[in-house]
Amino acid sequence: MLYTFGELFLMLVVILVAAEIFTNALEHLGQKLNISEGVTGSVFAAVGTALPETLVPILAIMGGTANASVNHEIGVGAILGAPLMLATLSTSLMGLSVLRARGHTGHIRPERSGFLRDINFFLGAYTLSALAMFIPHEGGLEALRAVISGVLVLLYFFYILLTLRASSHLVDQGHATEAEGEMFLQKLGLKVSLATILVQIAIGLGLLVAGAKGFIHGVEDASRLLGITPLLLSLMIIPIATELPEKINSILWVRKGKDTLAFGNITGAMVFQGTLLPAIGIALTPWTLRAEVLAGLTFTLAAALWLRITVTRKGGIRVWHLMVNGALYAGYLVLALSL
Numbered sequence: 001m002l003y004t005f006g007e008l009f010l011m012l013v014v015i016l017v018a019a020e021i022f023t024n025a026l027e028h029l030g031q032k033l034n035i036s037e038g039v040t041g042s043v044f045a046a047v048g049t050a051l052p053e054t055l056v057p058i059l060a061i062m063g064g065t066a067n068a069s070v071n072h073e074i075g076v077g078a079i080l081g082a083p084l085m086l087a088t089l090s091t092s093l094m095g096l097s098v099l100r101a102r103g104h105t106g107h108i109r110p111e112r113s114g115f116l117r118d119i120n121f122f123l124g125a126y127t128l129s130a131l132a133m134f135i136p137h138e139g140g141l142e143a144l145r146a147v148i149s150g151v152l153v154l155l156y157f158f159y160i161l162l163t164l165r166a167s168s169h170l171v172d173q174g175h176a177t178e179a180e181g182e183m184f185l186q187k188l189g190l191k192v193s194l195a196t197i198l199v200q201i202a203i204g205l206g207l208l209v210a211g212a213k214g215f216i217h218g219v220e221d222a223s224r225l226l227g228i229t230p231l232l233l234s235l236m237i238i239p240i241a242t243e244l245p246e247k248i249n250s251i252l253w254v255r256k257g258k259d260t261l262a263f264g265n266i267t268g269a270m271v272f273q274g275t276l277l278p279a280i281g282i283a284l285t286p287w288t289l290r291a292e293v294l295a296g297l298t299f300t301l302a303a304a305l306w307l308r309i310t311v312t313r314k315g316g317i318r319v320w321h322l323m324v325n326g327a328l329y330a331g332y333l334v335l336a337l338s339l
Contacts, residue, residue, distance in 0.1 A: 014211035019248035022204030024184055029197045030177025036170035038114035040177045041264025043163055045249060048205050050269050076285055079277045080296050085239035086270050087303035090247045092326025094262060095319045097251040104320040110263035112311060118267035119308045121159045122274045125152055129278035130297045133289040149282040156275035180256060208245045291339045299332040
């Protein structure tokens with residue numbers, strides 16, 4: 001047990017260091033390419049840090065164990081658990097990180113149009129993914145499930161297109177990505193160039209993936225000691241590890257006052273995980289409805305809808321609004337453990 005928790009602590013340190021390296025390089029990349037914070041956070045950071053939680057369900061579905069049903073449970077749970085974690089726990093931790101500095105009525109101000117685009121795409125795609133669970137595998141309806149899977153993939157590429165198209169206009173409005181301080185490799189005497197930026201991104205991303213994989217291994221060992229089922233493990237435990245890069249990156253950015261980057265990292269990852277990953281699940285697993293799954297879907301959509309409501313209210317998002325998302329996560333835990 002001591003070894004397991006020692007591994008968890010060590011991997012957490014690796015992820016923290018990697019997140020600093022990664023976010024520092026991304027800021028310089030965004031500034032070098034003269035793109036908006038929305039693109040840097042919602043596309044570059046979101047896709048990069050989504051690698052750990054993308055690999056988990058794919059590896060599980062493709063044959064993580066000799067038991068196909070267990071593989072499917074882990075895969076589906078990891079696919080649905082990641083957006084749940086982002087929409088609830090990750091956003092609330094981001095709010096908690098600035099609670100002392102801004103107060104519970106203080107504002108968090110992401111760029112509004114990009115934020116709404118992310119949330120709207122996620123709500124639409126995730127609702128479509130949920131509806132696919134009600135479509136049976138027999139009766140000639142298999143083709144409909146395949147169509148939904150294809151539509152989800154197309155939605156993500158359409159989302160990327162819209163995000164990139166909006167970038168130049170946002171830069172003109174003052175939402176360009178601006179790096180804070182020197183790039184870490186610059187401190188070693190290297191000049192800032194596209195090549196050195198990409199090298200630092202690769203180093204940070206490699207450490208993020210390695211740290212997340214090590215953390216997942218420790219979490220799996222800990223879950224066996226707790227006697228948690230594969231589905232609950234993948235819905236509740238694994239996402240805590242796989243979403244650590246997004247959590248840490250967003251906390252680092254929001255504490256620097258880079259609210260658009262902070263929120264874009266989370267909402268952009270939600271779009272990625274609400275489109276491409278469910279498309280894989282629908283295509284490669286039974287993708288059937290269970291009580292734990294229904295609870296996860298419901299709380300995830302409720303949390304995302306709450307974020308959309310708050311950003312459109314007068315005054316926008318306040319720190320205490322994100323505490324509601326944390327309460328939703330706590331409510332989900334209580335319900336899931338009682339099922």
